[in-house]
Amino acid sequence: MKYSINKLSKLSMLKISKEEEKMIAKKVQALGELLEKLDAIEPPKEAFVLAPEGEHKRDDVPVEFDSDEIIKVFNEVKGRYLKGPKTL
Amino acid sequence: MEEIKVGLEVHVQLVTLKTKLFCSCSSDYRGKPPNTNICPVCTGLPGSMPTLNKKAVEEALKVALMLNAQPYETSYFFRKTYFYPDLPKNFQITQYDKAGGYPLAHDGYLKLSNGKTVRIERIHLEEDPGRIYYEGSRATARYSLIDYNRSGIALIEIVTAPDMSSPEEARDFVERLTTILSDVGINVKDYEGSLRVDVNVSYAGGERVEVKNVTGAASVEKAIIYEMFRQKTMYEKGIKVVRETRAWDEKRRITIASRGKEFEAEYRYMPEPDLPPVTITESLIKKVKEEIGGSQEDRYRELINDGINEELAKKISSDKNLFNVYEKIKFYEPSLKQLAANVLANEISYLIKRYSIKTLPEDVSGLAEILQNYRIIPDHESVVAYLKKWIDGEKVKISFKTVSAENIQNDIMQIISENYEKIRNLEYNKKFEFLMGILIKKFGKENKKVLVEELTKVLNKIK
């Protein structure tokens, strides 16, 4: 593992407490060992995608969802706006 | 003046769609109260899954073909991860041309007015994020207000090579693109903010600066002019231009260093596992080609080949609606094509402008009826009135009780003898007017042409 726990937590936008750090490091270490096994595998010549098979597309026909039900899920609203953190 | 290089990433909303790209919410989000046009999918609720709008693929393919781009037989959706409150999943579903992915289409071009060719690197589908508002100014607001009505609206992104070398060329590109889009029914001018451009500018071989979110052709030009001089000033002062992302401030007409948004190059692209690949079959391409019916150039060439003069051909080929009607008439009755071209370029064009008409009727039999009887319709006003009827989808039937010339001559002689006392001392013109009045009353306005001809003959004989 070439990345520190610190750098990974920053990239993932995860705050990690001092108490958790040791336990997470242990888990990341164990997962990292599984990754290392991949070094033995010949990488594919070209990048490819393993996408789900089949073909499914939706018709362009509107279906209304009761948006009040989603407003109920939101943490905090002002009018019908969702209140979010300041973005500066 | 050192040379500048400009490349554009143009985001266009597929305004012809009825629903969003990955859910069945309406695409008609403008003017709706906040968060009324949303569902679990476009707000990224846990457990929701995207489903691809079939029509979006077709519409995007239309644009790709119009821009002479090559569709990939199989293309994929990817997740592009960045955190920002307007992006409900904190990843955008888009298409990617690396990591094994292919966008919808690649390698197209667009010709500018000055004849220069701008290469188009790729065209792909992606979803629009929601919108963030502030009470008062963004700097002082204590919180943001988020509306997801726009979240998930279908966009195509058109990425050009850095082939433009002046602000005017970039403006011209956007304007020509706008025309091409309207050719396939995507009238971005009718929908505010439906065309947004990220502009890449580099001055004198320096680093490229990206100016995000510029709306409309005129602003693209202004943003580049500003950026050109900003970079030139730095260059002359010996300050190195750094690769960065800036934002366009429409009010102050300047670009400003971007803060706030996550602009790290670390997007962690990965294939979207919930969406099967998009396949573009030969038959789909054929179907879409039939729907778009070629480019303006193709249409112009066809009209010229038909013997239509350049002025009319230019006018008709610039509007796909007009051209389609022309083609149908030509098929319906080839001998009417010249007259049809005239009427389309003049009267019908006038009506389209006057009444802001969006589409012309599929059924051209009414128009054919007007053209076939064109000679006997007494005046220009009536022609226009009949055309309006056809455009409005009403039935057009032109039936005049036409009278034969010989019968009319007898009738005219009779009327003259009946009114001989009244007219004998009148001048020719007055005499003519008086007799026409009686004749029109008797035979109707629709026979005016014949009546004029025959009355002239009779009066000339008896002079």
Next chain:
Amino acid sequence: MNLEGYTLQLILREIENGSLSPEDVNEFYYKRSVELNSVLNAYITLLEPRSRAEGDLKGIAIAIKDNISTKGIRTTCASKMLENYVPPYDATAVSSLKKHGGSVLGKTNMDEFAMGSSGENSAFGPTRNPLNKEYVTGGSSSGSAAAVAADMAPIALGSDTGGSVRAPASFTGIVGFKPSYGAISRYGLIAYANSLEVIGILGKSVEDVKILFKMIAGKDPMDSTSINVDLKEKNISKPNILVIKSFVELSSEEVKKEFYNSIGKLESAGFGISYVDKFSLTDYMLSSYYTIACAEASTNLSRYDGIRYGPKVESASNWRDYISKARSFFGPEVKARIMMGTFILSAGYYETYYLRALQLRKMIKQEFEKIISGYDAVYVPTMPVLPWKIGKAIEDPKIAYAADVLTVLPNLTGSPAISIPVGKVREFFVGGQFIGLRAEDMKVLKVAAIAENVLQVKKNGRN
């Protein structure tokens, strides 16, 4: 009235013939659940019965894993992150159950966001094994397994990403069925690793899981990856099964002994038994699985930022700080996997790890399809070990990851797999799993039903 040991099949039959009422059934499971939950911690949310006796399921209430969305009933994924999240919609599997007259008995405990194989990674505390309270139930569908094993539910829904239905079924001595990828819609299943997971069923008998499977299987327009599998009964009387020796060799002595013992019994009952020494990619299955799972998880779990739902952050200096603080509510296992996934998808490592994992997955699928051809199913142990004491894997996380070694194969290949009890060691059971080709769900169900009848491991089961 005591329904201990009753199968769903028996309950439905007795309701049909009038010796049981749906109200009595729901009352029994509810009361017993209230009584036992303080010890076993199988449910996160338990609902008072309010059934209407209609449809095939007669209003019977069923346990649902807490990562499957239930409209109006909080769905926590056993995470502080969703502690108070109440979905505004039902998962398709849940609405299918309701259409058949089923209802929700409660939402079961699990490893947070389905990440774990022991049932210990829950923000609501570990689920305890009804066979011995000091031991783990296996996970991640720990609560669903415990509820069925302890007669706190007639049957339960779980989800299986790398063994999450089969592992706890094996550790608690019940039947766990992982259908083919796509056989049951994932719409509403809160995603951990989309390309690997599927909703599964935990029950007291093979017949029970089949009854429920037929009700909720099928293509769903909301899930583009869903498929229709053949639901016709398969006519097999003497199954031909293939044992992969390298899989069995990964197991502990106790598991091995019981497993080989079961093979002897199956052979005497007419099963055709064949052996293959090695599955050449055995050593790489976990690497491929964890790479893909962590990569998908890291993007799936990006959406939990405390802005729309989830923990509100009272004070934050800016939006990044806000999101990071909200995301601190994830448990350590989830954080570790998100971080690992972020690393895997980072520029430069995508090729090193992610692509190789995909390549491996492709190779594993090819090898599996090759070796299974000519056989009705592959037969291997479900778990390489017996349940361990609660807390042991927390000391050494490798224990938990290694425990998945025999269950990830069907997730990598999209195959149906079913675990049934095939042997007994002290108070615990040894599970064996039958794995088939994708979409041949009814075949593995048939083979498992015959084996269940031959082995008769659980003598207290009442059919």
